[in-house]
Amino acid sequence: MRLKNLLQLLMFSALLFVIVCCTTTDSDLNYYKVFASQDKIPNWVHHIPKEDDQFIYFVGLSSENVASEKQAKREAIADSRTQVIQYYGTHVKHQVEVINSIIGQSSESLDPTIISKEFEEQVSKNIAKFVHSKEVYSEKWKIDTKYGWKVYTLCSVPKVIAQNELRSFLYKKYSEEQIENINKVLNMNN
DSSP: OHHHHHHHHHHHHHHHHHHHHHOOOTTTSOEEEEEESSSSOOGGGTSOOOOOSSEEEEEEEOOSSBSOHHHHHHHHHHHHHHHHHHHHHHHHHHHHHHHHHHHOSSTTOOOHHHHHHHHHHHTHHHHHTTOEEEEEEEEEEEETTEEEEEEEEEEEEEHHHHHHHHHHHHHHHSOGGGHHHHHHHHHHTO
16 A cells, blocks of 8 residues: 555656646746847837828738748738738628618629628739838847747738729629719728
8 A cells, every 4th residue: 555655656746747847937938039120119010000091001910930030021011911801801891781782682782701702812912912011120039049030010002002903893793784883882982
């Protein structure tokens, strides 16, 4: 019986040792910022600028600990492009819902969800080509013995390009009789 208790105590001690030794917290890691491209984090990193007459803005973010600043910037811009595509997919869905409410439920009504997915697949790539980085904020971090980059980029897309792509896409989906309603809806949002 004593041997069994001793064995259980030894197993428990070994398990406790493994748990304590293998558990790390953020404070255990050697993780700190070694470089920032600006003295202060730009306001746009946490507060995306509101759209203006010409542009809509998006903030892209790279994954953490990217090997090079250049690659991190590419990731951040790609993230912005993904946001643009999702934003306009949602936007077109709303526009189709409004158009359908104007024309009423008929054979010419379109399913907003299907149309927004089509728009994301076909047209948004054209809009994404016009996404440009206006500002970049970079940080280099040391994690134990390695270094990694994290990049934020403020990107813009011209509203007129997006509006023209949207208009062209919808013109192909509705009959000529419905184009006047499309124009009403699109002009309301300008």
